[in-house]
Amino acid sequence: MRPFDEDALSAASGFSLAEREAVYHAIMTRRDVRGQFRADPLPDGVVQRLLMAAHHAPSVGFMQPWNFILVKSAAVRARVRDAFASANDEAALMFAGERQQAYRALKLEGIVEAPLGICVTCDPTRSGSVVLGRTHNPKMDSYSTVCAIQNLWLAARAEGVGIGWVSIFREGDLKSILGIPQHIEVVAWLCAGFVDRLYDEPELSVKGWRQRLPLDELVFHDGWGLYT
Numbered sequence: 001m002r003p004f005d006e007d008a009l010s011a012a013s014g015f016s017l018a019e020r021e022a023v024y025h026a027i028m029t030r031r032d033v034r035g036q037f038r039a040d041p042l043p044d045g046v047v048q049r050l051l052m053a054a055h056h057a058p059s060v061g062f063m064q065p066w067n068f069i070l071v072k073s074a075a076v077r078a079r080v081r082d083a084f085a086s087a088n089d090e091a092a093l094m095f096a097g098e099r100q101q102a103y104r105a106l107k108l109e110g111i112v113e114a115p116l117g118i119c120v121t122c123d124p125t126r127s128g129s130v131v132l133g134r135t136h137n138p139k140m141d142s143y144s145t146v147c148a149i150q151n152l153w154l155a156a157r158a159e160g161v162g163i164g165w166v167s168i169f170r171e172g173d174l175k176s177i178l179g180i181p182q183h184i185e186v187v188a189w190l191c192a193g194f195v196d197r198l199y200d201e202p203e204l205s206v207k208g209w210r211q212r213l214p215l216d217e218l219v220f221h222d223g224w225g226l227y228t
């Protein structure tokens with residue numbers, strides 16, 4: 001390992017107002033997209049920038065445990081959609097009464113409509129069995145992969161690309177369709193495609209499923225449950 005090197009540091013002040021506004025604009029207007037995808041393919045350069053954003057995410061011990069399986073094949077996406085449909089039937093039965101009716105009315109994926117699927121995985125063996133920062137919590141590699149997904153999601157918003165995260169799968173189904181080895185964790189299936197319109201608020205909120213919680217109620221001071 002190299003000794004600490006002063007020359008590796010650069011000046012880092014806050015962003016200009018316009019730059020700050022752009023960052024918050026991406027954060028506040030990012031949406032989970034299910035139904036607004038355009039059919040035209042994403043240019044390779046755009047996909048490359050999204051992946052580069054993902055690959056610059058933080059990761060425990062700089063483990064970079066992610067892989068990205070790019071799925072353009074309509075046939076493969078149709079199989080993934082079928083796997084979703086089967087799992088979604090099981091999911092619906094977990095809700096009772098009117099809630100089940102409401103669940104069934106929701107659109108929860110755009111796997112076939114979106115021109116690109118991105119399966120994001122996590123390799124827990126990427127840098128050996130003892131990983132700096134993961135020594136006492138094995139989930140840290142999955143959390144790192146989620147950081148990569150959020151980077152990609154925000155970059156996508158800036159590129160005019162909608163992203164929809166689909167998680168209603170039996171993991172084994174995705175592994176068998178995509179040939180993913182047993183020891184690799186499937187973290188996300190992302191539907192990706194250009195969008196011309198986005199909901200102003202989360203679609204689940206617009207459709208009455210669940211509303212955003214007041215931030216004040218989620219912030220404690222100096223201990224759990226302490227509001228002041």
Ligand SMILES: Cc1cc2c(cc1C)N(C[C@H](O)[C@H](O)[C@H](O)COP(=O)(O)O)c1[nH]c(=O)[nH]c(=O)c1N2
Nearest residue numbers: 030031032034107108109165166167168202203204
């Ligand atoms: C880990 C994880 C897993 C899923 C999701 C998100 C995340 C973070 N979301 C999207 C989720 O419903 C959405 O983010 C919230 O409703 C908030 O909406 P916005 O993302 O702000 O538009 C999601 N959406 C969906 O339609 N089908 C799904 O299976 C999932 N799964």
